[in-house]
Amino acid sequence: DIVMTQSHKFMSTSVGDRVSITCKASQDVSTAVAWYQQKPGQSPKLLIYWASTRHTGVPDRFTGSGSGTDFTLTISNVQAEDLALYYCQQHYFTPFTFGSGTKLEIK
């Protein structure tokens, strides 16, 4: 199975800052990576797929990049409502696999 590693369990940032969350795949997945946001008490929501394509309705503050094994989700001009867990996921091969999540904390 492809292992998706999010090395930072927590990240802290301030409103208005820019933050980058990283994810590493254990093998080449081309650009078949998605990012999800999960707010407390809610189900995950798709933000980005194919590494850099924003899902419908996602603010352009959210940007995805990367290919091969290294991927980044960048949130510009962080808002208080961005407090959440962020997961990466490869959608290249089944079994689809997720990272363990990065919790974004707002100072």
Added chain:
Amino acid sequence: EVKLEESGGGLVQPGGSMKLSCVASGFTFSNYWMSWVRQSPEKGLEWVAEIRLKSDNYGTHYAESVKGKFTISRDDSKSRLYLQMNSLRAEDTGIYYCIRLVYAMDHWGQGTSVTVSS
């Protein structure tokens, strides 16, 4: 508006069975691959199974951890997705989400909680 609503979760004893259901609305259900994903504090998010279209002979794929125990199925006439779970163990405990697949998992239900415990 796309909506996915799961039901059927609850408490079940180890070795027991349970069938989850998901009703879809707001889109043409028969045109989409569908999937189940579960979430637990111990294992995080875990893809469980997917089912393809009638034109794909309703092909299915499963995570190794549930292969032979779980069966995913669909009824396109009712816009419903199912997950039959047998031989349940404590490690199957979690929130089970019904998901529409379009490249990635583009819509998720609110989830239904399954607890396997005596």
